[in-house]
Amino acid sequence: MKGYTYDELSIGQEASFTKTISETDVYLFAGITGDINPAHLNEEYAKNTFFKGRIAHGMLSAGLISAVLGFHMPGPGTIYLSQTLNFVAPVRIGDTVTAKGTVVEKLPKGRVKIETVCTNQDGVVVTKGEALVMPPK
Incomplete structure (x- = not known):
């Protein structure tokens, strides 16, 4: 398997990866x-939080971005240099x-x-940010 080189990438090019987040995850x-x-592991505790129930770790959804960029x-062959993240809604x-990446x-x-956005099954943005990468040579 070979990644896209710098010259093979174009503005607006996109890729995505989808995963259902399980309790095991x-x-x-x-x-x-x-x-x-x-807040992630104890339902009784999480019922009394702002979210009224357990939520997945924000970095778990961000990890899906890594799957987009790296695979x-x-x-x-991609080198992931930096990432900004905003956790907009719970998972x-x-x-x-x-998780979707768009070359900007x-x-x-x-x-x-690369603009990075994670949405849930309802189209709600849960995580967004921007990545800086070095594509493979």
Whole structure:
């Protein structure tokens, strides 16, 4: 498998990845990262929070962006340099999240800015930001 090179990318080019967030995903993410905030893991605790129930880690949805950039576009060989993120709405267990990347600018030194947006199954934006990557040579 080969990723898109700088020259093969064009402004407006898009790619996406979709995943339904399971309870197992949330527990595995908590174990891997050490983020065991009860807002993610304890329904009784989470019922008394702003969200009135458990939510997935914000970085779990952001991780789907990594799948877009590292596997779909630009793809294998891409170096992920930076990412801004805004967590706009909660992701709940059972939500289907689509992460999309859109090329917005080609910069000097082979770098590319990519707008990143995650939406749920209802089209609600849950995470948005901008990535800076170096596509494969």
